[in-house]
Amino acid sequence: xxxxxKCATSFFFKVVNVAKVIVVTSGKGGVGKTTxxxxxxxxxxxxxxxxxxxxxxxGLRNLDLIMGCERRVVYDIINVINGEASLxxxxxxxxxxDNLYVLPASQxxxxxxxxxxxxxxxxDELKESFDFIVCDSPAGIESGAFNAMYYADEALVVTNxxxxxVRDSDRILGILAAKSKRAVDGAEPVKEHLLVTRYDPKRVNxxxxxxxxxxxxxxxxxxxxxxxxxxxxxQASNSGTPAIHLEKSDVAEAYRDVVGRFMGEAxxxxxxxxxxxxxxxxLGGN
Amino acid sequence: MNSEAPVFKIxxxxxxxxxxxxxxxxxxxxxxxLALRLRQTPDFxxxxxIVLELTAIADSAGAPDFSGLVxxxxxxxxxxxxxxxxxxxxxxxxxxxxxxxxxDAQIRIAMRRSTDGQGDASxxxxxxxxxxxxxxxxxxxxxxxxxxxxxxxxxxSVAPVQPEISRDAAHPAAxxxxxxxxxxxxxxxxxxxxxxYAEGANLVLLAIANAGSELIADGDIHVYAPLRGKAIAxxxxxxxxxxxxxxxEAELLSIAGCFKVFEDGLPEAVRGKPAQIHLEGNRLxxxxxxx
Numbered sequence: 001x002x003x004x005x006k007c008a009t010s011f012f013f014k015v016v017n018v019a020k021v022i023v024v025t026s027g028k029g030g031v032g033k034t035t036x037x038x039x040x041x042x043x044x045x046x047x048x049x050x051x052x053x054x055x056x057x058x059g060l061r062n063l064d065l066i067m068g069c070e071r072r073v074v075y076d077i078i079n080v081i082n083g084e085a086s087l088x089x090x091x092x093x094x095x096x097x098d099n100l101y102v103l104p105a106s107q108x109x110x111x112x113x114x115x116x117x118x119x120x121x122x123x124d125e126l127k128e129s130f131d132f133i134v135c136d137s138p139a140g141i142e143s144g145a146f147n148a149m150y151y152a153d154e155a156l157v158v159t160n161x162x163x164x165x166v167r168d169s170d171r172i173l174g175i176l177a178a179k180s181k182r183a184v185d186g187a188e189p190v191k192e193h194l195l196v197t198r199y200d201p202k203r204v205n206x207x208x209x210x211x212x213x214x215x216x217x218x219x220x221x222x223x224x225x226x227x228x229x230x231x232x233x234x235q236a237s238n239s240g241t242p243a244i245h246l247e248k249s250d251v252a253e254a255y256r257d258v259v260g261r262f263m264g265e266a267x268x269x270x271x272x273x274x275x276x277x278x279x280x281x282x283l284g285g286n
Numbered sequence: 287m288n289s290e291a292p293v294f295k296i297x298x299x300x301x302x303x304x305x306x307x308x309x310x311x312x313x314x315x316x317x318x319x320l321a322l323r324l325r326q327t328p329d330f331x332x333x334x335x336i337v338l339e340l341t342a343i344a345d346s347a348g349a350p351d352f353s354g355l356v357x358x359x360x361x362x363x364x365x366x367x368x369x370x371x372x373x374x375x376x377x378x379x380x381x382x383x384x385x386x387x388x389x390d391a392q393i394r395i396a397m398r399r400s401t402d403g404q405g406d407a408s409x410x411x412x413x414x415x416x417x418x419x420x421x422x423x424x425x426x427x428x429x430x431x432x433x434x435x436x437x438x439x440x441x442x443s444v445a446p447v448q449p450e451i452s453r454d455a456a457h458p459a460a461x462x463x464x465x466x467x468x469x470x471x472x473x474x475x476x477x478x479x480x481x482x483y484a485e486g487a488n489l490v491l492l493a494i495a496n497a498g499s500e501l502i503a504d505g506d507i508h509v510y511a512p513l514r515g516k517a518i519a520x521x522x523x524x525x526x527x528x529x530x531x532x533x534x535e536a537e538l539l540s541i542a543g544c545f546k547v548f549e550d551g552l553p554e555a556v557r558g559k560p561a562q563i564h565l566e567g568n569r570l571x572x573x574x575x576x577x
Contacts, residue, residue: 167478170496174477218514220475220494 019127022134023152025176027168029139031160032197035233036255037136038066039244040156043259045100046244049131052091054103054122056148057138058114061105068095068240069102078106081118087125096245101130111144119147141175150181154191156224160198161209166218169194173219193224195258200229201274212272225258227251228271298543300523304331305339305370313350317358324362331364337388338380340372349379356383469505476501476515483521497537506530512558516540519563529563534572541565546572 024037034057041053054077055063064070069092075085080103087103094100103122106113126133137148149155155176159169176190177183183190196212203209212226230251236243244255250271257267310316324331336359343350356366368386369377377387470484472491478498482489489503492510499515501507505527507519512533520527520542527541534556538547544565551557553572560575 167498170478170498173475174480174499177474177477178480218494218496 019130020132020153021123021127021151022132022154022156023137023149024134024156024158025137025145025149025172026139026158026165027141027145027172028160028165031158031165032227032233033139033158034062034066034136035237035243036156036158036195036197036227037063037134038242039252039255040259040262041100041132041134042094042097042242042244043255044132044134044262045094045097047259047263048099050099050129051097051132051134052101052103052126052130053134053136054148055105055136056114056144057136058105058109058111058144059107060138061107063136064092064102064104065240066237067102067242069104070240073104076104076106077122078109078113080122081113081115087122096241111138111142111147114144114147116147116150120151123151141171145172146175146179149176149190150179152176152180152190153182154193156193156195157219157221158195158197159215159219161196161200161204161211161215163210166210166215170219173221192221193262194219194221195224195227197227198229199226199271201272205274212269223269224261225254226269226272227254227258300543303367304334304336306336306364306366307339307342308350309342311343311346311348311350313355316350317355320358320362331362333363333365335367336364338366338369338385340369340376340380342371344371344373344376346373347375349373349376352380352383352385356385470503478515486522503527517563518545520565525565527565530575531562532560533558534561539563539570539572541570544568544570546570 022040024033024040026033034055037053037055041051045051053063053067055061056077057063058078061076064073072092075090077090079085080087080090091101091103094102103126123133135148135152138144149172155173157169157172159165173192176192180190182188194216196215199212200209204211212223216223228250230243230249232246232249233243233251236246236251243249243251244259246252254271257270260267308316338352338355352366352369359366366385368388369380370388372380381387467485467487469488469490470482472482472489473493475493476482476491476495476499478496481500481502482491484503484505484507486504488505488508489501490508490510491501491513494511495501495509495513495515495517497514500518501509501513501515502518502521504520504522504524507517507527507529509517509529509531512535513529513531514535514537516538517529517531517536518538518540519529523542525542529539529541534552535558536548536552538545540546541563542565556572556574561572562575563570563572565571
């Protein structure tokens with residue numbers, strides 16, 4: 001009897017636990033989409049989730065560099081769509097995490113080579129063997145970005161604390177709400193998460209940057225996390241290591257928090273206020 | 287320096303215009319009747335722009351010989367400026383004859399009906415440029431005919447050339463008056479680059495309208511959240527349309543084509559406050575809403 005119940009629940013889990021497609025998008029370029037895609041997917045994988053991260057920036061592929069696997073790229077997403085390679089041939093196993101795979105973009109084609117149906121087919125195939133599919137969107141609102149977001153179940157909207165970035169994110173949110181597959185099918189809308197990157201509390205306090213509250217007041221979507229501005233992100237990128245692996249860095253901790261919150265943990269927001277200086281701490285201020 | 291000063295402006299305007307309802311594709315017959323009527327009042331049309339209303343013949347095959355009609359009209363001082371309504375073929379033929387295309391008049395007429403009796407005299411003066419200056423008194427008389435409700439204060443006045451036509455046109459008007467388009471209610475944020483149009487209806491927005499968004503309604507616009515984008519009420523010329531907003535931070539406000547932009551920010555009295563916007567004559571008035 002007990003055995004029967006166990007079977008029933010495991011069957012139930014199999015049905016419910018379908019793979020989630022998460023798009024990392026922003027509209028604006030250079031805000032940290034690829035950095036976030038790399039760290040976020042790594043974070044998911046470190047927690048034992050079978051994760052694949054796909055570079056949708058055909059023609060300007062970068063994700064493989066940030067993940068440090070550029071020398072292992074043989075086949076890419078366009079090869080798979082055109083039937084020139086199988087998914088297994090194109091997927092690159094991450095060097096740090098067992099559960100993480102990278103599907104690189106093509107460097108030699110342009111974005112038009114990627115077609116919506118082809119993307120749908122690949123995602124369907126990936127859903128069979130992965131828990132999370134992270135789509136690293138290119139900048140802009142053209143076909144490349146559209147392909148990346150169309151099939152999304154959830155969206156990480158990456159925003160810098162400046163008006164133009166917030167405005168572009170607003171535009172992307174509008175497109176997600178109107179043109180994504182979920183919107184077109186009339187299904188439950190894409191779940192939106194706000195991720196503020198390159199946040200510098202000092203410059204926020206001096207009025208040079210928008211505060212998290214300012215950004216939320218405009219975008220009005222739940223805040224998933226705040227990633228502080230850090231020199232170390234550049235080092236991490238250059239060395240082909242996702243920032244989440246950085247030892248003793250705010251950025252890595254912030255990304256770990258983001259993944260934790262995404263998995264449903266209630267973690268307090270950090271890195272939104274200025275760090276107390278040495279003398280200030282000495283004098284008991286905060 | 288002077289050469290860089292702008293020497294023209296492009297703006298939308300709402301002027302009354304005479305519509306010539308074409309009820310037959312037989313233009314010889316039309317010309318004959320028109321000639322007969324014009325003989326009684328030779329100076330009836332002094333270079334008055336006329337729009338040919340083709341709805342009645344939209345279902346008939348083929349297109350009338352517009353070039354011939356235009357030439358004939360010009361001889362009698364009527365200046366055909368374009369067509370409205372009609373079939374694809376007819377509109378194409380009109381374009382070929384050098385006529386302009388006006389958007390279908392149906393929407394405008396529907397809007398006019400919904401504001402039956404609300405037009406105020408001052409509004410009429412604002413819009414009535416051609417009526418007072420160049421049109422014959424008869425056109426003004428036709429405007430206040432009970433069969434054509436709400437004309438005063440509206441963007442376009444329909445002044446049928448033949449009296450029996452005006453009656454025919456008025457009857458469907460009376461029937462359709464009961465049909466009111468339901469208010470368009472939006473409960474999701476309207477974001478940059480998005481545009482919402484409440485055609486022939488009021489628009490109610492329960493979420494934010496962000497900078498770079500566009501709200502358009504033929505009727506009123508209500509926003510129960512911050513309004514940061516553009517709001518265009520009375521898009522088809524309804525001057526009694528109003529905008530009500532919970533927190534006014536708009537980029538542009540417009541009622542019946544009369545608009546304001548806020549390069550230097552909104553006036554202190556209404557900025558970030560609940561407010562209503564309406565038209566007083568030619569002026570867009572923004573008032574804080576008192577609780």
